[in-house]
Amino acid sequence: MTESIVSSPEVILNLIPQRPPFVLVDTIYEHTEKEILSGFTVPANHILVDDGKQLSEAGLIEHFAQTIALHQGYNFYLKNEPAPVGYIGSIKNIDVLELPLVGQEIQTRITVLNQIMGVTMVSGDVFLNGKRIAHGEMRTIIARDTE
Template sequence: MSLISSQEAIGKLMPQQQPFVLVDRLIEYKPNHIVAGFRVPVEHILVDGGGRLTEAGVIEHFAQTIALHQGYDYFLRDMRPPVGYIGSIKNFEICQLPRVGDDLTTSIHILQQLFGVTMVQGAVKHGGQLIATGEMRTVIAKD
């Protein structure tokens, strides 16, 4: 059961817009945790000619899961979602590239948040199989 699965609602929670959106469901939200989902579509700018989501697509999906967490947090406080950037990637390992039609589930745990910088650890899975794991730091842009 998803908290939010409407493309329109997801679009209001993140600064990313089509055709660059790589999350389609908010499954679980806690102040220090999020689970998001994404079904890899046939037509997407980050799907290669062989029908697989590229490495950049997996990393961007991971980052957008963080953005969704921040956007939902801001929504709960009746604020506009922030624009953010990937600050750094650490110990990120992609075990396999997901195929078109694969339903990804990504769990992110917030390790630290301070002055607009968020450090997380997480994992991307498909049907219980590990797709990717790693740490990422994102930075909220100053207005």
């Protein structure tokens, strides 16, 4: 198993705009300028866990989006700049094949396909025990100050 680069909750929270109880990433395993491999162990009491048993489809998609935010946040962290706030611009061809149960760890690999003027297009795969359980594409937009 790959060792984590970052698994400190305090550091993770500095890299993403989301706050508890809505956080759906807890580890960075790999990071390059164009890719990240994140992890998340599903807790029983998470707001997006259905009936205390499994992460909902919405939770899996939000985890995908937060992995993108984590990638961007870590890029900014490496430049000693604060992490930006971003939004989901579009979701394309997301296929959810299986949902993880409470206590299971999912890992998500995101690859940046294109990035221009604050808009990032990625493809990604979510894995559970090495098996792909979801994949798709997403576009995110970094919010810009208007002041």
